[in-house]
Amino acid sequence: xxxxxxxxxxxxxxxxxxxxxxxxxxxxxxxxxxxxxxxxxxxxxxxxxxxxxxxxxxxxxxxxxxxxxxxxxxxxxxxxxxxxxxxxxxxxxxxxxxxxxxxxxxxxxxxxxxxxxxxxxxxxxxxxxxxxx
Numbered sequence: 001x002x003x004x005x006x007x008x009x010x011x012x013x014x015x016x017x018x019x020x021x022x023x024x025x026x027x028x029x030x031x032x033x034x035x036x037x038x039x040x041x042x043x044x045x046x047x048x049x050x051x052x053x054x055x056x057x058x059x060x061x062x063x064x065x066x067x068x069x070x071x072x073x074x075x076x077x078x079x080x081x082x083x084x085x086x087x088x089x090x091x092x093x094x095x096x097x098x099x100x101x102x103x104x105x106x107x108x109x110x111x112x113x114x115x116x117x118x119x120x121x122x123x124x125x126x127x128x129x130x131x132x133x
Contacts, residue, residue, distance in 0.1 A: 021068040022049045022076075026058055026131065041130030046098065047091050050081055052128035054088045061086055067109040074109045077101075 027036040043049035
């Protein structure tokens with residue numbers, strides 16, 4: 001009888017409660033159209049998505065952020081990821097802000113970004129895709 005082999009998977013891949021994709025929606029008409037027309041940005045990590053938006057000079061007030069989580073799109077609170085002037089936080093400040101928010105609210109979509117001093121998403125690609133529409 002052959003023993004069944006299990007593949008070793010990183011903790012974040014095994015933990016199905018962590019979001020697997022983050023998405024940013026940016027209205028390319030900047031609110032001037034009859035309806036918004038969105039560019040979409042995607043990343044497997046929230047820090048990767050924030051870094052991409054920051055590189056492209058997209059201010060936090062211009063984007064809707066979503067965690068694609070358990071088959072749902074959950075709107076995230078941009079203020080958790082920004083400083084006083086609305087500028088994006090960078091790692092490790094971003095990770096700490098997300099962890100503090102999770103500890104205060106227990107909202108699952110913010111969990112895992114700096115638990116026990118370690119990033120739960122370390123096995124994921126921080127590259128981003130976008131804009132796409």
